[in-house]
Amino acid sequence: VRIGLVGCGKVALEHHLPSLRRLPAAEVVAVADHDADRRNDMARRFAVAGRYETADQLLADPDIEAVGVLTPTAGHFEIGMAALRAGKHVFIEKPLALSAAECEQLVRAGRDSSLKTMVCFNLRWHRSIVEARGILASGRLGSIIAVRSVYTHNRDGSDAPDWHRLLARGGGVTFNEGVHHLDLWRYLLGQEIEQVFAIHNPSPVYEDAVSVLTARLSGGVLATAINAFSTGPASELEIFGSGGRLLINLYRFDGVRFYAGNEYPGQIAVRLREISGALMRVPVALATSARRGLFGETFHRAWQGFLDSITEDSMSPCTFDDGRRAVLAALAAVRSLQTGAAVVVKEDGQEATYRP
Template sequence: MQNGAVQVGILGCGRIARTRHIPELVANPNARLAGFYNRTLAVAEALASGLGGRAYATPEELLADPFLDAVCVLTPNSSHAELAISALRAGKHVLCEKPMAVSPVECDRLAEAERASTNILMIAQNQRFHAAHVKARELIASGAIGRVLTIQAAFSHGGPAMDANSWFLSKSTGRLGVLGDLGVHKIDLIRFLTGQEIVAISAVVDTLDKKSKDGGRIELDDNAACLFRLNGGAIGTLTVSWTAYGKPDVSTRICGTLGTIELMRTFEEPLVLYRPGTEPEQITVESNTNSGVVDAFIGAIVSGAPSPVSAASVLPSMRALFTAYESGRTGGNMIRLD
């Protein structure tokens, strides 16, 4: 670190970098943006010119620079695991966007690289940091709604736009569709909220409407509906969509033997607790000013704390995700994860 600040390099300067990671790094007093790589070099050069640091022609050149302490892997999904592994082996702390990898084999390789490294690998599962989710987890753990019985979760919006520079809807670079994009967030959130694991899952996975640049349907899934069971006995549903045009849905509903929690039913009411015989209780939580991911990552590096979201902790979410895809390919049957 130079002058007490973590020197951070950006691998991939696309939308998620420009709208989330870079602004949050700029705002963090313990971080300094010091390097940029993008497949279009001019984009990296423009960011370096405006924000400081330098542009690199290749990921390998950036990773070889001993000045950099940490990197953010924000490239297309297909390269997440390989770049994160290379960065760990180069001695960098790593913040890797979700999904951590695009196959079970890649997930295991990344988790093994994490075990072999003394540096931090953090997966950007940002739902764990939302204030309403953190509070809901505390309420569930304290017994506020009793034993969890059912869960209904949704994550739906109009989907990414297909433009001239988009990799998101391409099978060669995105590799996973809406289930890998939005579903992995909710699968991980379900585990985070309940403290339980998904032990069985079934799914219908389809491409219903999303169009590519040539007007045909994309090669990746744009809708999925899942049924699942937790190891504590609860059952649940998960729906994700890139075709919820006009009105998004990011809600989660957890019903227990003593009450119900509703999350993100509206942005004005992020957490509501319902119990028999009482009025609904709107729980006050702090407004999130950012995703919380970058601050947690930089904070762990500075303090020497463990990874806030390790690859090992996300592996069960990824296993459930890949099992859902398997179910979708084989007729939608319920598949056990053990």
């Protein structure tokens, strides 16, 4: 599949191009970016022949079959819609778009065409998420009652662009970062996010630097999330059920731990089981590290899923509607930050405040 990429920023350079280079079914034939230095540097590094200043120029290239939209979120809607009109399959980085209306138009445009569309929630392909889905499907956790997320970074923001710092541009930790774990709640539990309450603190750099969310999901599951820019890095989920709890750490090669309802994590038998399990995973961890690590692997698998949907004419593994629903929940959280009230996540994208 001949691919053109719009946006030559950090995520394209560090994750998407290295992943696509390893995929036999992909050929990146062109890149586009208004910054000539970024555009030419990426093209040289990855031996890409086509170099365009604008997305429209790239979309006019008849040799391109699929487009990756890797720009800041504000550009996703316009470029995504133009790509569909140009007859290209479309892969868009998360979040799908800035507003509910833009997301809905992208979803409808994709459904009304025969083209394949996908949003890049790459964490769905993380090895630990795949393993956790298997445990959940087995029923070992029993009835799910709650989920906890922590998603934090070590970023001082000294070089952060406006689109990463300002809420109106799609920035802030709740919307731009937190949307990852909102999607994982849906993906792992198969439930929609119905109501959100959020509080936050700004920093001298970020309008939304640290936030705490609580939510209720459609099956009655209660959820909480901590998101922060300027602390130590963490990406964890813990799922609580009537039969035990499941701890998922996306930054560890032995990142999945199940504790039955009658087990304590400090028990000798439990600790020996964890040590044995970690040692058994070392060979796989070393091999994965040589292939850009657990996180790099997620982008490789995400692109493979998108390419498979094109070559096999199958359903996208992460649809624009998946992207829309995660954005609706993230927008409700931002609305809650701004109003100080709980917000009901409405299907039509119209946020409604709710005070008990």
